[in-house]
Amino acid sequence: KPKVFIIQACQGSRHHPSVTVEADSSGHLEVDASPLTSIPDKADILIGMSTVEDYLSFRSKTGSVYIQSLCKKMELLCPQHVDLAAILTEVNNEVAKTELEGSKQMPKITSTLLKQLIFEVPQCKVDK
Numbered sequence: 001k002p003k004v005f006i007i008q009a010c011q012g013s014r015h016h017p018s019v020t021v022e023a024d025s026s027g028h029l030e031v032d033a034s035p036l037t038s039i040p041d042k043a044d045i046l047i048g049m050s051t052v053e054d055y056l057s058f059r060s061k062t063g064s065v066y067i068q069s070l071c072k073k074m075e076l077l078c079p080q081h082v083d084l085a086a087i088l089t090e091v092n093n094e095v096a097k098t099e100l101e102g103s104k105q106m107p108k109i110t111s112t113l114l115k116q117l118i119f120e121v122p123q124c125k126v127d128k
Helices: 065-077 084-097
Strands: 003-007 045-049 108-111
Touching: 045 084, 065 084, 084 108
Parallel strands: 003 045
Antiparallel strands: 045 108
16 A cells, blocks of 8 residues: 655755756656566655755744645645645645745655555545
């Protein structure tokens, strides 16, 4: 069974500076569809971190920027069923765009999931 960890914590004391970026080029990605007969012991783990190594993670009296964004994204998706990694990627995008005390914050996703992990918000179950 997959294990999911969402962690709101600083990983250092440095402020994350911002940089100017250019538009990405689009490319085609291929996926190996071979079935697995066994899996490594570190498989099926998803970790969502509020920031990358060595940097601060911002929070205020109303909560953390990262957790607030995650909750908002999950509420907006209700009653849809979306892959949790996709939700966390949207959270990364939103948090990275936010100006925080003159700095930036870059969340990090680490995944060894073998399949999509579809997340369903319990309060959003549609009555039949």
